[in-house]
Amino acid sequence: MSREKILAAVAANQPASQPLPPDPGMNFPAGDLVEKFAAVVTAIGARVVGIGSVAEIPARIAELFQGGRIVSFIPELAEIAENDISPATDPHTLENVDVTILQPHFAVAENGACWITEDLMGHRVLPFITQHLAMVVTAEQIVPTMHQAYDRIAEGAYGFAAFIAGPSKTADIEQSLVLGAHGPRSMTIFLVGL
Amino acid sequence: MMERTHKDHAQLSDVFNEDEPRVNWHDETLWWVRQKRDRAAHGIPEFELLRETASQIKNNVLSNLSDYLVQFEANALANGIIVHWAANAAEHNRIVHSILEKHDVKRIVKSKSMLTEECHLNEYLGGQGISVVDSDLGELIVQLAKEPPSHIVLPCIHKKKEEIGEIFHRHLGTEKGMSDPQVLTETARQHLRETFLTRRIALTGVNFAIAETGEFVVCTNEGNADMGAHLSDVHIASMGIEKLIPKRKHLGVFLRLLTRSATGQPVTTYSSHFKTPRKGQEMHIILVDNGRSAQLGRKEFRNSLKCIRCGACMNTCPVYRRSGGHSYHNAIAGPIGAILAPNLDMKEYADLPFASTLCGSCSNVCPVKIDIHDQLYKWRQVIVQEGYAATVKSVSMKAMAFTLSSPALYRFAGKSGRLFLKYAPFAVSNQMNPWYKQREMPEPPAESFGEWYKKNRN
Numbered sequence: 001m002s003r004e005k006i007l008a009a010v011a012a013n014q015p016a017s018q019p020l021p022p023d024p025g026m027n028f029p030a031g032d033l034v035e036k037f038a039a040v041v042t043a044i045g046a047r048v049v050g051i052g053s054v055a056e057i058p059a060r061i062a063e064l065f066q067g068g069r070i071v072s073f074i075p076e077l078a079e080i081a082e083n084d085i086s087p088a089t090d091p092h093t094l095e096n097v098d099v100t101i102l103q104p105h106f107a108v109a110e111n112g113a114c115w116i117t118e119d120l121m122g123h124r125v126l127p128f129i130t131q132h133l134a135m136v137v138t139a140e141q142i143v144p145t146m147h148q149a150y151d152r153i154a155e156g157a158y159g160f161a162a163f164i165a166g167p168s169k170t171a172d173i174e175q176s177l178v179l180g181a182h183g184p185r186s187m188t189i190f191l192v193g194l
Numbered sequence: 195m196m197e198r199t200h201k202d203h204a205q206l207s208d209v210f211n212e213d214e215p216r217v218n219w220h221d222e223t224l225w226w227v228r229q230k231r232d233r234a235a236h237g238i239p240e241f242e243l244l245r246e247t248a249s250q251i252k253n254n255v256l257s258n259l260s261d262y263l264v265q266f267e268a269n270a271l272a273n274g275i276i277v278h279w280a281a282n283a284a285e286h287n288r289i290v291h292s293i294l295e296k297h298d299v300k301r302i303v304k305s306k307s308m309l310t311e312e313c314h315l316n317e318y319l320g321g322q323g324i325s326v327v328d329s330d331l332g333e334l335i336v337q338l339a340k341e342p343p344s345h346i347v348l349p350c351i352h353k354k355k356e357e358i359g360e361i362f363h364r365h366l367g368t369e370k371g372m373s374d375p376q377v378l379t380e381t382a383r384q385h386l387r388e389t390f391l392t393r394r395i396a397l398t399g400v401n402f403a404i405a406e407t408g409e410f411v412v413c414t415n416e417g418n419a420d421m422g423a424h425l426s427d428v429h430i431a432s433m434g435i436e437k438l439i440p441k442r443k444h445l446g447v448f449l450r451l452l453t454r455s456a457t458g459q460p461v462t463t464y465s466s467h468f469k470t471p472r473k474g475q476e477m478h479i480i481l482v483d484n485g486r487s488a489q490l491g492r493k494e495f496r497n498s499l500k501c502i503r504c505g506a507c508m509n510t511c512p513v514y515r516r517s518g519g520h521s522y523h524n525a526i527a528g529p530i531g532a533i534l535a536p537n538l539d540m541k542e543y544a545d546l547p548f549a550s551t552l553c554g555s556c557s558n559v560c561p562v563k564i565d566i567h568d569q570l571y572k573w574r575q576v577i578v579q580e581g582y583a584a585t586v587k588s589v590s591m592k593a594m595a596f597t598l599s600s601p602a603l604y605r606f607a608g609k610s611g612r613l614f615l616k617y618a619p620f621a622v623s624n625q626m627n628p629w630y631k632q633r634e635m636p637e638p639p640a641e642s643f644g645e646w647y648k649k650n651r652n
């Protein structure tokens with residue numbers, strides 16, 4: 001059996017055990033988290049839309065997008081969005097979703113990433129197959145770096161989860177940046193209380 | 195002894211160097227990526243601390259790999275993932291094929307996986323009547339062009355947009371002469387959406403696998419791994435056994451380093467954490483050795499297994515930039531490819547450790563602090579000692595010039611590394627660089643290969 005063969009070879013060839021290093025810590029200069037987050041999000045090709053409260057989102061959606069099939073699980077958006085997507089949904093039926101608005105657990109200032117687990121996605125494929133993605137983030141939800149992020153993640157369980165930072169993109173053709181590779185063409189961050 | 199039939203690095207790079215404006219363009223493009231890396235790295239003051247931490251985590255992984263593998267397997271199984279072990283490329287490919295056969299599937303979609311390139315999976319499956327579509331845009335382009343990727347992160351960095359336009363015109367029906375990246379990317383998007391929606395089995399690579407939780411992380415900018423995996427009935431993830439990290443929190447260190455080192459981005463667009471299959475889905479992990487356990491036993495070279503495949507060593511390498519990825523005739527090109535390949539086949543890849551100026555720029559940017567240029571130097575000694583340099587008929591004057599002049603260059607880089615790094619790009623175009631048609635016989639090194647090898651053998 002290859003399993004035994006590989007494990008035996010690895011065990012025979014690996015050097016004497018070396019200890020894990022101390023964690024790098026978390027006290028790195030962070031600056032103003034909201035400002036940093038907004039700047040990074042813009043730099044990675046997403047847009048920041050400041051709102052006073054979630055109740056403003058339907059109006060902003062009408063301004064920013066051309067309608068079509070909209071999905072969200074945010075109660076305040078029930079009027080404008082479908083919310084009956086679940087893990088049982090056939091993912092292929094989500095092919096024509098135009099706009100999806102989700103609420104991640106938190107976001108990361110240093111890289112603009114939003115952490116979202118599958119229970120907040122409806123279906124795993126939704127944040128990827130939708131033409132446009134929006135996330136609702138409040139100032140208190142922004143952590144400085146990935147170290148704080150994994151500290152928070154330790155508390156939660158998931159079957160699938162992702163950091164999502166900006167719209168889908170590629171620079172494979174002569175290093176020219178093009179937004180909208182296979183996933184969302186745009187990413188909007190509704191920053192509450194900005 | 196049989197002689198190799200294909201061309202070696204020096205000859206292949208001569209071919210690449212026939213078109214000088216293109217070489218300059220290739221060189222400048224990659225140097226620009228390298229500069230983006232510098233800006234991103236300098237943007238966080240703790241970058242060096244992160245490199246040191248990542249390096250030590252990887253040392254811990256390699257020195258406890260058998261335990262971590264067992265731990266990972268147990269947790270992955272508990273998560274409902276089917277775990278396979280492959281001793282070599284052939285076994286990996288057979289496992290993939292057996293999964294396809296079980297589901298009676300003849301067409302699959304694949305996201306970027308250098309491991310499957312290493313295993314030549316596409317060719318193997320092609321021979322079994324299976325069609326494989328590469329979904330990363332760069333990989334799709336080289337696949338349509340019937341070429342291997344020339345860079346592990348930027349697979350078609352060697353191609354001009356006009357050539358890509360021509361490939362798309364022939365294969366995807368775009369207008370002749372159309373070379374706008376926006377239009378070409380949109381065409382690929384439409385074409386591949388159809389593919390994602392119709393394939394029942396998706397194969398992805400793995401960037402990191404976590405022993406503590408049995409989950410694995412796949413990083414992409416395009417979202418292609420997720421489109422494939424979440425729309426499929428069966429997800430197959432192929433990974434080298436060295437991809438393990440002990441704990442989930444260590445991702446904080448590695449994800450901060452990976453794309454800053456690769457492209458200068460703060461993080462990839464998607465860092466997807468796969469822990470359990472979705473309801474009704476089947477998820478497989480294939481743990482592949484293919485020479486890794488042997489490399490682990492080579493004291494001088496085991497550090498190469500710390501690699502997280504960021505590509506920084508290629509972007510910074512004056513030889514890679516001016517010879518192109520294909521000149522390395524190996525799935526993984528550049529400095530890291532040149533130290534991994536001889537482990538798999540010392541004779542076949544005897545030329546690669548000589549394709550370097552040993553300037554040390556690679557080691558300076560490597561996010562996990564692999565001593566790449568030291569390993570290149572050591573491989574040269576081993577290859578010469580084992581008699582492989584002599585069988586490579588075409589180790590030309592150029593390659594010899596590399597070897598013999600290298601210790602001096604190496605010492606120079608060591609003493610005044612900063613200064614050298616700063617001027618390295620210029621060094622490429624003067625007579626100090628053997629790539630530049632220099633033909634004089636260099637001075638022999640102070641210590642002979644034999645002496646070095648004897649000293650370092652045990």
Ligand code: SF4
Pocket residue numbers: 455500501502503504505506507508530556559560561562563564566
């Ligand atoms: S050797 Fe280091 S720099 Fe090169 S690809 Fe691997 S991790 Fe990146």
